[in-house]
Amino acid sequence: MAQEKNISKAVIKRLPRYYRFLGELLNQGVVRISSRLLSEKMGITASQIRQDLNCFGGFGQQGYGYNVQVLHEEIASILGLDRQADVILIGAGNLGRAVANHMEFEQRGFRLIGIFDKDPELIGQTIKDVLIRSTDKIEPFCRVYHPTAAILCIPKTAAKELSDRLIAAGVKGFWNFSHYDLALNQKERGIVVENVHMSDSLMTLSYELKALTDKEKAAE
């Protein structure tokens, strides 16, 4: 395996997008693609594509380009989508249920093996054949099944306590939908966090819409 140097975060963030576009090309039966053509499709520079891919090895060939299927598989492997990391979901409210139902975990490198909630009404129900257990059962469950990651779909107020407990129970990664800023406290402890701050995203949209309106007004 290559990947000696530390790969920049910016590159990593682009990989899933490459993967998505290559998957589409594969579906369309496209066999080869040049960085120039892909750059036109994706709206980025060909230079960036070549530079990004080169972080992980020379997958292309001069005068030919890249083989779509090979590249698709290589990126899957880089992202670790060929594994099945066990993940548990904490919080089976609106958002938690939607995430459990909506995401294709198996195609993204994960397997959902447990769901936890503190609401007695929900406990005992199942989502996608996975039983909802009491949050009290998190520790015993982890002792048996050792999930690698946890998805947090819980209120901000519960996030600190639960994340601490999960880390103590051996969870290494978090997909955090709560408004709590998890990464702050967990850095440098061998814990990785991926935040999905939906309301931040919505506020960004608000800003951009406002900026758009202001600009149009100014143009008059």
Added chain:
Amino acid sequence: MAQEKNISKAVIKRLPRYYRFLGELLNQGVVRISSRLLSEKMGITASQIRQDLNCFGGFGQQGYGYNVQVLHEEIASILGLDRQADVILIGAGNLGRAVANHMEFEQRGFRLIGIFDKDPELIGQTIKDVLIRSTDKIEPFCRVYHPTAAILCIPKTAAKELSDRLIAAGVKGFWNFSHYDLALNQKERGIVVENVHMSDSLMTLSYELKALTDKEKAAE
């Protein structure tokens, strides 16, 4: 209003986070905060905070710092949270329902005024007192209510057609949860797009977990 120069995207993306932290301080009854203190709480440099805030004007005072409430309100105003931009939701599946139920639109500068789906089973139902209508009714609805933005919680396959129709109907902003890369086609047309690519985020987490495991193995 200040904000003459074009503000960098990186700064905008941080504003909601500032807003979140300031809101918390406000709840705790904190009256003033220095960039140094805030930087410790947020895990970024004080320099960056001062530089970011200065893009929009000098809200602080030497020897004192920033007034928490004033700054909180200023950022709300910059982000446009004091407005109520009308927004419609397209797609009332798992994800769409969760978004409608879960997000506090009124506190983020928006007001949800309509929901659309093509499934006859869902049409006629309501979410948060908002009626679910047929997607056939999008155009007449827009002619009457002129929504500023649309939330796309629909499959990739439907995204292109619906976004085209919505743009034709006068929608200016998209909060896009579909796997379709909306921004590509809509750039430079006075349309703003904020993508929430959840599966990209999940794949990023997969990469980071893999990298973590690899590093631990290498350390042995």
Added chain:
DNA sequence: TTTAGCCCGTTAAACTATTGACAAGCGACT
């Protein structure tokens, strides 16, 4: 087999973003 046209990998340059440094202003205490 030769040649022309592509296209990759790589290095260098341009650009952007973050961090550090410091002068000047404010507040609090003497």
Added chain:
DNA sequence: AGTCGCTTGTCAATAGTTTAACGGGCTAAA
């Protein structure tokens, strides 16, 4: 009123990211 310590706003330096340029190798066609 004067002084000390703190903190901003801003400029300069550093770090990081993106884009451009180019040598050389591969493909395909003559």
